[in-house]
Amino acid sequence: MADYNALKELALSCGFSHVGDLDVDTIVVRPEVRESCAENKCRSYNKNWVCPPACGTLEECSEKIHKYKRGLILQTTGLLEDSLDYEAMMELADHHGKHMDQFSDKIHELFPDAMVIGDGQCRRCKICTYPDAPCRFPDKKSSSMEALGMVVSEVCADNGISYYYGPGTLTYVGCVLIE
Numbered sequence: 425m426a427d428y429n430a431l432k433e434l435a436l437s438c439g440f441s442h443v444g445d446l447d448v449d450t451i452v453v454r455p456e457v458r459e460s461c462a463e464n465k466c467r468s469y470n471k472n473w474v475c476p477p478a479c480g481t482l483e484e485c486s487e488k489i490h491k492y493k494r495g496l497i498l499q500t501t502g503l504l505e506d507s508l509d510y511e512a513m514m515e516l517a518d519h520h521g522k523h524m525d526q527f528s529d530k531i532h533e534l535f536p537d538a539m540v541i542g543d544g545q546c547r548r549c550k551i552c553t554y555p556d557a558p559c560r561f562p563d564k565k566s567s568s569m570e571a572l573g574m575v576v577s578e579v580c581a582d583n584g585i586s587y588y589y590g591p592g593t594l595t596y597v598g599c600v601l602i603e
């Protein structure tokens with residue numbers, strides 16, 4: 425069995441602000457999240473291999489997720505000047521993405537079958553091959569928690585890790601399913 429304390433230390437060394445245990449049995453995929461993807465507010469719908477519809481049906485996503493039992497929740501928290509501080513939001517998103525990429529490389533060295541789930545669309549390539557050619561890095565591509573049908577705040581609450589760290593803070597969340 426994996427040494428989860430050591431893996432949490434590894435994740436913190438990649439820059440995450442908070443890391444918590446994830447019991448995969450708590451994860452419920454919800455059709456309403458998928459419906460909100462289809463509204464395409466994030467402009468990623470049908471644009472890459474890791475968002476709907478290419479990432480598979482909700483049932484297929486649930487099946488992929490529930491092949492695992494344990495993992496970690498990974499969070500990057502930052503401060504905003506106010507709720508319109510888009511510059512800080514973008515910067516924080518970029519930091520979180522870098523933490524995820526770094527951790528993804530390290531966890532795959534230890535657990536090649538680990539499933540890394542980020543936020544937003546996959547950032548491995550500058551331009552995704554979708555839909556003209558197969559994914560360049562099928563073992564390293566990462567879907568977002570929402571794309572797979574998860575309600576991020578619910579997954580955090582069900583695993584006893586906060587999602588809100590006080591006024592003026594913003595937290596980006598990802599997770600990794602390990603074994």
Ligand code: SF4
Binds near residue numbers: 473546549551559564
């Ligand atoms: S690894 Fe590249 S080709 Fe594959 S989903 Fe990510 S961005 Fe697209």
